[in-house]
Amino acid sequence: MRQSIAYALIAMFLLFQMHGCINQSQQTIEPRILTFDDCVSAGNPILESYPRQCRMPDGRTLVSQKDVFDIGMDISCGYDADCLLVNSELGFSCCFAGNCEKIDYSEVKWIAVNRAWFGSGRIADCPHPSECGSGPLCFPKPINQNYTARCIGRKCQKAPK
Numbered sequence: 771m772r773q774s775i776a777y778a779l780i781a782m783f784l785l786f787q788m789h790g791c792i793n794q795s796q797q798t799i800e801p802r803i804l805t806f807d808d809c810v811s812a813g814n815p816i817l818e819s820y821p822r823q824c825r826m827p828d829g830r831t832l833v834s835q836k837d838v839f840d841i842g843m844d845i846s847c848g849y850d851a852d853c854l855l856v857n858s859e860l861g862f863s864c865c866f867a868g869n870c871e872k873i874d875y876s877e878v879k880w881i882a883v884n885r886a887w888f889g890s891g892r893i894a895d896c897p898h899p900s901e902c903g904s905g906p907l908c909f910p911k912p913i914n915q916n917y918t919a920r921c922i923g924r925k926c927q928k929a930p931k
Contacts, residue, residue, distance in 0.1 A: 864902075883919075
């Protein structure tokens with residue numbers, strides 16, 4: 771008798787588990803919204819502010835990293851090693867932004883900034899790397915590496931090699 775009750779309980783448990791799995795698989799999965807651009811693409815409202823902010827339905831606001839990047843840009847330097855070429859259109863390049871794009875340093879969007887400032891900005895303004903998911907599987911080759919970041923007159927500048 772005890773054995774048949776135990777089997778019945780196990781069978782009920784398994785049925786409930788299966789039912790839960792079926793319901794979960796039928797639910798639509800919302801795309802993860804981690805950036806200002808993701809928020810805007812999802813149709814959420816943009817607040818009238820600068821830097822621009824997008825309000826999520828749960829009340830969070832996501833700030834335009836491009837705007838933050840432009841406002842606080844630091845190009846000061848003491849040495850060439852203080853400078854770095856970055857794609858200004860991507861702000862702090864959060865969550866693999868731009869990883870699969872061509873790299874043509876001759877384009878105007880590639881600018882020289884202070885390396886430490888850029889690194890600090892990524893830490894402060896980007897989601898933690900664990901929140902970004904897995905990176906894209908692409909290996910873009912630079913098509914024009916004839917420019918570099920140099921410290922000229924104590925300012926980071928893009929210069930021909």
